[in-house]
Amino acid sequence: MTDHGVPGNGSNGFSRRGFLARTGSILGAVALSAQVVPAHAAQASPAAAAIGDGARVPVLVIGTGYGGSVAALRLAQAGVDVHMIEMGMAWDTPGSDGKIFAHTTNPDYRSYWLRTKTKAPLSNFLGFPIDKNVPRYTGILDAEEMGGIIVYQGRGVGGGSLVNGGMAVTPKRQNFGAVLPSVDAAEMYDTYYPRANAGLGVGLIDPAWFDSVDCYQYARVGRKHAQRSGFPFVFVPDVYDWDYMKQEAAGTVPKSAVGGEILYGNNYGKKSLQLTYLAQAKATGRVNISALHQVTSVAPAAGGGYTVAMNQLNTDGSVAAVKSVTADRVFFAAGSVGTSKLLVRLKATGVLPALNDEVGKGWGDNGNVMCGRANHLWDPTGKVQASIPCGGIDNWEAGGAFAEVAPLPTGIETYASFYLSITRNPHRAEFSWNAAAGKVDLNWQTAWKQPSIDMAKSIFDKINKKEGTIYRSDLFGLNKIWGDHLTYHPLGGAVLNKATDNYGRLHGYSGLYVIDGALIPGNTSVNPFVTITALAERNIEKIIATDL
Template sequence: MSDPFMPDKGSKGFSRRGFIARTSSIIGAVAVAGGAAATTARAAVATSATAAPIDSGAHVPVLIIGTGYGGSVAALRLAQAGVDVHMIEMGMAWDTPGSDGKIFANTTRPDYRSFWLRTRTKAPISNFLGFPIDKDVPRYTGILDAEEFNGITVYQGRGVGGGSLVNGGMAVTPKRERFGAVLPSVDADEMYDVYYPRANAGLGVTNVDQAWWETAPCYQYARVGRKHAQRSGFPFVFVPNVYDWEYMKQEEAGTVPRSSLDGEVLYGNNYGKKSVQKTYIAQAKATGRVSISPQHKVTSVAPATGGGYTVSIDQINTTGDTTATKTVTADRVFFAAGSVGTSKLLVRLKATGRLPLLNDEVGKGWGDNGNVMCGRANHIWDATGKLQASMPTAGIDNWDAGGAFAEVAPLPTGIETYASLYLSITKNPHRAEFSWNAATGNVDLNWQRAWKQPAIDMAKSIFDKINSKEGTIYRSDLFGGNKVWGDHLTYHPLGGAVLDKATDNYGRLHGYSGLYVIDGSLIPGNTSVNPFVTITALAERNIEKIIATDL
């Protein structure tokens, strides 16, 4: 096999030391490009998220914990129905530029804005050519949380907009025939006729111009992925995204600041990507009925004397220290802190006696959407391109035959790597459970690293065949310790408060009137594709029912 690290014959060449130096700052940050949405089409500066934080002693009709997909949908629809809403967000507003004039850090140069309360980065890809690539950073309430549990690291967005800030914008609606396995208690006709279209419209989902895609240098890596997939007999499918494709064309022409073509994805996207900051939240704020308190963390929810709920909240500074403790009351509370955040909070509240009537399904049914990563070393005649758009556009669909859908992911290092990178979503059956650890005062997750083996086997159903056909090999220098498979992480946490189990069929928590779950914790561990469109569509379905019957 050709050495994929050798320069083109016509180039001036480079040393491996120089190659590592140029790529190490970005290589670990690009692999996450596989999930959802992040700033508006042409906006360089995000709209202010809130005027003033919530006061202690305040009373609100509805309090929403979290500002990601589900919470943003609930806020908008409640506000449109005439209900005043206050949203509580643990992360920052992300509405103020840094010293470089941009809100979000560049993926190639992680800084204090990049990670949530870490002193060293923890990039999804940890090594390159055997060398570690993480770096020291100041402790700060940065945008990406690499939360570590037993056997798995869960990557989550922190800030107003939640996970929509830090993913690659792949807005995939599951195939209708697979929906019954995802949410068996939900009417598929309603979802596909009403709520998926509503979610796609609300999120600003569009399709790439395929004629432009065919010749754009920034998608050479994806065209190589297509060639290899089709030569091995696998379906190659285009998928929608929430990126502004006209903006990307202007990026390529050099007429606007680069965003996707500057590799921006993992630590936010400054220009072209539409996060819920710019879609649902912007519309919700425009009603005048929605306010947001960033850098606030809910610590307790309990029934209040006389009705409603007493909510305890810590206000934090940028180093994570508590600067104020507040108590507010709310008539209704929506848990929308994401699969991990909502699950941990509910398990804690049940175990510590704040919400003892929650049923025993709380904390169960958690899964990683079958996420597993790998890289392949291509021949020198299959160059993947020095310029790579960070927004993925396509995948390899072997779900029916092998249980895997593999996103063809970017690896935008700025130089030629001859490498193909993939994030696979697989039909991994394993589910974990959150539980209260009284000895430590923490919520634990009983995931086991060995549970990733079915995901690896399903991904191998694609890549073993491609490698055999192409005469190529797996990369073993990306995940540390001569590892081929990135089996240590997930970008797509799901479950923990499963619909029609921990809640009724519309997200009402059993045992308490006026408490709801409206995020990815409702979905039992797998969606067969990138999950955020399904999370959004389910939230649209549930909030419509709740408004009609509960308010």
Template sequence: MRDRVRDRGRRPADEHADVVVVGSGFGGSVAAYRFAEAGLRVVVLERGKPYPPGSFPRSPAAMARNLWDPSEGMYGLFDLWSFRGLDAAVSSGLGGGSLIYANVLLRKPERWFVRESPVPGGGHEHWPVTRADLDPHYDAVERMLRPQRYPLGLPPYDETAKTLAMREAARRMGLEWVLLPLGVSFAPEPGAAPAPGLPIPDPGYGNLHGMPRTTCRLRGECDLGCNDGAKNTLDHTYLSAAEHHGADIRTLHEARWLAPAPGGGYAVGYVVHDLDREGRRVHTRRLPQRTIACDRLVLAAGTLGTTFLLLTCRAELPGLSRALGTRFSGNGDLLSVVTRARDGAGRHRSLAGSRGPVITSAIRVPDAADSGDPPGTGDRRGFYVQDAGYPPIVEWLAEFAGVRGQLRRVGMFALGRLAAMISRSPQTRINAELAALLGAGRLSDGSLALLGMGRDVPDGVMRLRRGYLDVDWTTTTSMGYFTAMRSVMRGMARAWGAGYHDSPLWLARRVITVHPLGGAPMGRHPGEGVVDEYGEVFGHPGLYVLDGAAMPGPVGANPALTIAALSDRACERILQSSARPARRTGGRTGGPTGLSFTEEMRGHVMPGCADPAEGERLGRANGHLLAVHLTITADDVDRFVADAAHEASASGWVSCPTLGGGRMPVQAGSFNLFALDSAPDSVSAEAVPARRRMLYRLHFTGAGGQALTLVGHKDVHDDPGADVWRDTSTLYVRILRGHTAPAGDAGAEVAAAGVITIHLPDFLRQLTTFRTRGPGGAEALARFGRLFLGELWDAYRDLAARPRAT
């Protein structure tokens, strides 16, 4: 049997792609876009169907079939699982979990990237990435998903009862309250005024559904799928952009197996589902299987789907880490309800859970790590509690669920009508009686669901049991965490004069998670994780896990943004890698050869100073730091070498707390290697031919949207002393206001000036970052080396002839 399984990868493939992406959630959609944008042939295999605006089911009959089980003829949106200690709800459709998530796009708190945090039963939760590593990629994802905070201070949003109640409870309890960044369009465009029901213009890359979208109508239906298209889901954003750049997106295509392909790369077996079979049982194991080969394979089928695939295909992937299936957690998810809220005078208080998007705000409870406590010294694990709204249909269900009150109202209505008939009452208007029949609706109006999530203990294990996925995880080791969360939720209920109710599942100490994580965790080595910090499977180059399965522990915050940022970071690394395959044309490779390398420089600048040397001195004295991290890319090495300006592109980030904090992405950048300087500042005319400059020009945006340009040069020339290292590692910098071209530098206002350098450890690291792509990589690297050394020889040729001091 095992030999037959391993033969899968040796079957002739039906087709070939540069990259195959399995799944279209937050990890897969980002990967599809990044690779397609880079010009690679990308195929996305998504098992579910597309859901354009207006297609999400709402009627009872449609909702009854809105589940995913192809063997029973169901191809719906929700995929529900039940395991030993918890249940899980995930999505099946184009856009993955973004179709049913509650829109929250939070960054993982910096101190929650824990390291060597002990886990009961052995091992540690260890995040090999940091918040600083992810911040530029959080920025990139936010630019695409365009999160907006709920506009609470503006009508008609200013009377949203549940949001105001959350703020009040946090104030009473002395806890932090925040309006959350939501992937929802309240305003049609950045800077526009928010209002419900406004048309949303399509972005430049279009919309793969071709359907109109409108801003949020505040109907609380986010978790059922947004029929207005107000959610900035992945099908409207990353996947539309990926398709615009040529990605082949295939819905109802379900991956079944994977294996290494002969000669490198991977083969993926998949089946195609047919909606004509909807409502009928299907022998899904008998569906014809097709095969696609690829140079790179990205698994992004979600925590449950990806881990199940890897467990199923373990025999085809020899040497796969024993950590496969470990570090499972539910991201601390817990659901509870408060009911019958009352104000200070004992009167009914409205919480109006169906008004607004599902979630608007959160109360954050700190972690032991937030206080800087060393790992293992405390068991206080942080969490968020968020208002969890619901669609109006849930309010009707809640009211009619109160059978005793409903029967009483029906009885009173019937008696009243009978009395009117007997007495032949002249009163023909019955509005008051009908209002009494419907009731005051206070049960639903005064109720609100609360959703908690945070840092539970990631000690769950996923495995196969008779061919089915099984998860062994219980609330036992996380009981302290859940007890603290339930205590805060009870405190919120008291602040609202409301009753508190655990989920019925909690009676059996079970929870339901919508954020399953882990199973193929990242680590520093195969003994610790299945993948490295860039999602590449240890021992299997070109195979990546870029979804929730790669998390080494709970994100704590809603994990969507972190999964997307990790995927963006991995794709950037892959695209810079020398292992990047050349595009295929008729089965042969061709085109120019590109080269890239990365460098990092650090130093000091002084605001308001125009002279770099003086700026460095004053900046050092005042602690004004500047750091630049760049990837220099020459798309065509032959053209780069032949061009007298030796110009390449520069991308990366600039960090300067004085001008804007954080890592500010380079929006456009250029680099010139050894440009001839015809007018040097401090040498005689006869020395001009031997003088060179390395030139840098970086456009970025600082605090308050201020456009800035970093203009820098390395002055490479021969003067007394052995100064080759100093000249090639020292960058003299001026930061100008505005995005300037060279001709405009002289008239631009100088915001700051200083000096940054490549430190020796960074230089040694830089030597390992040289990458080529396309044919003849080794020859291209040699040509670049000859250019570099030749120019240095021209600049310092007199140094070799200069007599040594004795």
């Protein structure tokens, strides 16, 4: 093997030059083509549905991700009218290609939030940079750069559920005390985790189908290598429609996961919040959503409740209108980064001065770190790879790492195994107000990823030694093995029982709540969205019973 992690010259004549020549078409699609679709092709819902300037609502929810969607549904079922504010688009109208979402290997104007160049998690492939210019647009994936880390976040109605891999993992019960120490584990595992899993539509892949279908060859290779090195491989639940994926593989329905869709949304098959909690919430007739609206302030109103200022956005990010509405109660559900930044700014600028000093603290990256391994020619991972991961390697107890066996859906045979690890990284960062720059900063340091790398190495060094393989060094830059520059799982910044009480009520203000991933202090030991959902189910039940 060469130091680039692709097969070198050998008796079979398989050279890097020949490999590159045969991959020209995919590299062209990934790195060079830029089919720009007119910006009017996919717009938000009609402006007539948007909240009006001067409106008064009983409850306003900032954000439409997991926590906000749970709150909206349960409040509506309790008879409370709710208005949800979403910074991103509604994602309910196809573009000129007939699809709502862009394909992973051909990003276009729909792909990124107000960027003029893509910022893919894998910056390189076979030594070639793959990012390309795109029109500035309110696209679906935000690659927010701050504090030495890129935080990937979903932008649109449904939040992170639009862009994640859908791995719906409940933490092991013995690990829960380290995740949320002030929460009763029994009630979570007996009541709220089951409720969340039911609401999200969680299901498990058919193991027999997994063993036979071409599109999971990459995961079977990952399982074989893990087990040969003594690590347990575990199937992981997901929110994809597995019956639909079987039809995709059989060629009887339009392809989504089997077609490699993931990073910029799935056009079919995936049970995002649009199809689960939000669909149920809208069906009550008590929930309205204003897309392309960005909240800028939440201040106590003279007559009670809160004055909420917001900008209505155009699809180029410019401000179409400025609005002020009044809400009796406000739920912050803008995601860990969005909620934390807003609260830190409002406290520091004197708008909500009674927020306590825990606001902005306890932020973490869920220990995310990525890597690839270069396999031998007798271990191909498959030209067609289902983009929905379904299993992982569990070395949490011994080495502090759980590694998803992740897809690399390039459309070509790469002979590569790819992983996203979740690790027990102890570092926590803090958001703070930078008055001179007029913005919120995060004090994360790239060097803080080293514990995550060490924990991931507890798995992959052993596998490489057993298999006689090496790490790929061409995926995150030139001669760079570890993807230590990013997180998909931002958590914390308004930690439960610190910045809030034990149910998400913000200290200092009656009627202000946090109900998203900002409540969770930096790590869940697994993919976090089931825990965010279950915690929201727990908290909103208490709030409805006692506050309303």
